[in-house]
Amino acid sequence: MGEIMNMIEAKEITYEYPDGTKALHGVNFNVEKGSMVALLGPNGAGKSTLFLHFNGIIQPSSGQIEIAEELLKYGKADLNKARQKVGIVFQNPDDQLFAPTVVEDVAFGPLNMGLSRDEVENRVSKALKKVGMAGFEDKAPHHLSGGQKKRVAIAGILAMDPEIMVLDEPTSGLDPKGASQILKLLYKLNEEGMTIIISTHDVDMVPLYADKIYIISGGEIIKEGNPHDVFGDVETIRKANLRLPRIAHLMEILKKEDKLSFSEEYPLTIGEARKSLLEYIESDSNRG
Amino acid sequence: MFENTLDNFAHHNELRGTNVHFKVLFALLTMLVSLISTSPVVPIIITFLMSFLIIFKAKIPWKFYLKFLTIPFIFGFLTFVFMALFFGVGTTIYEFNIFNLAVTVDGFNLGLLVFARIMGGFSCMAFLALTTPMTELFSVLETFKIPKIVLEIAMMMYRYIFVFLNEALNMYYAQQTRLGYQSFKTTYKSLGMLASNLFIRSWIKGERVYVSMESRGYNGSLYINNYQNSIGIKNLTILVLFESVLILGVYLSGNFRLF
Numbered sequence: 129m130g131e132i133m134n135m136i137e138a139k140e141i142t143y144e145y146p147d148g149t150k151a152l153h154g155v156n157f158n159v160e161k162g163s164m165v166a167l168l169g170p171n172g173a174g175k176s177t178l179f180l181h182f183n184g185i186i187q188p189s190s191g192q193i194e195i196a197e198e199l200l201k202y203g204k205a206d207l208n209k210a211r212q213k214v215g216i217v218f219q220n221p222d223d224q225l226f227a228p229t230v231v232e233d234v235a236f237g238p239l240n241m242g243l244s245r246d247e248v249e250n251r252v253s254k255a256l257k258k259v260g261m262a263g264f265e266d267k268a269p270h271h272l273s274g275g276q277k278k279r280v281a282i283a284g285i286l287a288m289d290p291e292i293m294v295l296d297e298p299t300s301g302l303d304p305k306g307a308s309q310i311l312k313l314l315y316k317l318n319e320e321g322m323t324i325i326i327s328t329h330d331v332d333m334v335p336l337y338a339d340k341i342y343i344i345s346g347g348e349i350i351k352e353g354n355p356h357d358v359f360g361d362v363e364t365i366r367k368a369n370l371r372l373p374r375i376a377h378l379m380e381i382l383k384k385e386d387k388l389s390f391s392e393e394y395p396l397t398i399g400e401a402r403k404s405l406l407e408y409i410e411s412d413s414n415r416g
Numbered sequence: 417m418f419e420n421t422l423d424n425f426a427h428h429n430e431l432r433g434t435n436v437h438f439k440v441l442f443a444l445l446t447m448l449v450s451l452i453s454t455s456p457v458v459p460i461i462i463t464f465l466m467s468f469l470i471i472f473k474a475k476i477p478w479k480f481y482l483k484f485l486t487i488p489f490i491f492g493f494l495t496f497v498f499m500a501l502f503f504g505v506g507t508t509i510y511e512f513n514i515f516n517l518a519v520t521v522d523g524f525n526l527g528l529l530v531f532a533r534i535m536g537g538f539s540c541m542a543f544l545a546l547t548t549p550m551t552e553l554f555s556v557l558e559t560f561k562i563p564k565i566v567l568e569i570a571m572m573m574y575r576y577i578f579v580f581l582n583e584a585l586n587m588y589y590a591q592q593t594r595l596g597y598q599s600f601k602t603t604y605k606s607l608g609m610l611a612s613n614l615f616i617r618s619w620i621k622g623e624r625v626y627v628s629m630e631s632r633g634y635n636g637s638l639y640i641n642n643y644q645n646s647i648g649i650k651n652l653t654i655l656v657l658f659e660s661v662l663i664l665g666v667y668l669s670g671n672f673r674l675f
Contacts, residue, residue, distance in 0.1 A: 228551040240633035270578035
């Protein structure tokens with residue numbers, strides 16, 4: 129293994145609105161190549177604002193962004209390059225799907241990149257296949273369900289062949305099946321080597337997938353680390369208007385109220401909880 | 417939500433796969449024939465032929481189609497009545513004994529012709545509207561050398577009409593839930609709020625769309641791409657023959673009058 133490369137590195141990003149209110153304050157954020165990072169935070173914490181820095185839509189008041197260890201500059205050609213490398217999937221697919229048909233929308237990015245017709249067609253069909261929307265080419269977006277729209281929006285980014293995908297609240301507004309389909313898709317993409325950043329407040333889903341979690345509150349990063357570190361700090365979690373995953377909450381209650389003693393960390397997923405419960409029962413029956 | 421709309425039928429009908437240029441050519445030429453006809457015979461035949469194609473070939477539910485047809489029918493019928501009563505001088509067919517009203521031969525024939533042309537022309541429009549999605553019409557317009565900027569604006573408008581319809585409907589329901597449209601006064605007020613709020617929302621939405629387009633490398637122009645199967649010699653021949661027969665009909669029935 130060579131040196132691990134940072135795909136995105138935000139250094140001391142501060143962003144002020146024209147009226148002087150600070151949306152982001154000294155944010156440091158880095159994402160290693162091939163990892164899956166979650167940005168957790170309550171509404172209005174600055175998640176979307178931070179994301180818009182990653183491809184240069186917003187220029188920070190101070191601080192800098194590096195993409196694949198190259199400083200992001202704000203000239204036209206540099207921005208085009210950055211936007212091809214960093215694909216952002218927006219929260220509301222209706223904001224993103226503007227073309228009258230699915231195929232035209234997915235082709236929008238690749239055509240802007242100046243690729244040949246054949247190459248565009250090839251990429252569009254590959255991207256639609258990957259998200260499971262092949263066969264919907266000629267449909268109008270308003271004839272699709274919420275989950276389908278989301279997948280088309282993802283395909284529109286995939287077709288540009290980015291190195292990092294940034295997704296703002298990818299599961300919001302979807303039914304449980306739609307949400308888990310999207311997450312599975314992201315997990316698969318991540319396994320194939322895509323670097324992924326998602327923002328969410330769905331604390332139950334995140335620990336299953338994320339390698340690293342950042343917590344943002346009031347425009348500042350207040351905690352970072354792997355899921356166990358972050359959710360181990362219950363106080364910070366609650367201060368940020370978030371909560372523990374349901375499973376971890378149950379284990380916390382069992383430990384505190386019912387004095388059951390588990391291993392040092394709270395389990396975050398059903399699998400982990402099952403394991404530590406079985407361990408507990410076993411040690412209990414050994415003692416008894 | 418949009419199951420029973422024109423747009424939905426345009427996307428899901430049996431003639432969807434037919435070449436767009438063929439459909440446009442067919443509808444426009446037939447409409448032209450309907451308009452140049454000097455007797456009501458050919459336009460009425462066209463009306464029935466088009467209705468037949470729409471209901472039995474494109475498989476549009478006849479109930480929807482008839483409902484669709486009512487508005488032009490009422491319009492055409494009123495035109496007919498007024499023309500029969502107030503147009504033309506000379507021999508009369510029927511005299512009412514009030515206000516000196518009378519139906520004249522001139523007026524009746526003219527009214528009937530206008531009515532037939534309205535129905536003929538409208539059924540051609542209906543054929544196009546019910547079998548061809550807007551998106552495909554855009555590509556035809558592009559080959560007609562309509563400026564790109566106009567087409568791009570039209571495309572975006574078409575897409576966002578549905579988003580805003582949805583938004584407006586949601587707001588409308590929300591207002592109704594809180595007793596918005598109970599009296600004349602609250603209706604007035606609620607509608608005003610709905611309209612102004614929709615305006616603000618479209619502004620915000622416009623900004624968001626722009627950001628999302630910029631993120632995908634938007635550089636000032638959209639590319640329209642559409643793939644069509646060819647018209648085919650057979651269809652082209654049928655089209656030419658069909659229109660020739662219609663024109664012959666126009667020629668032969670040129671002097672036909674009911675009275």
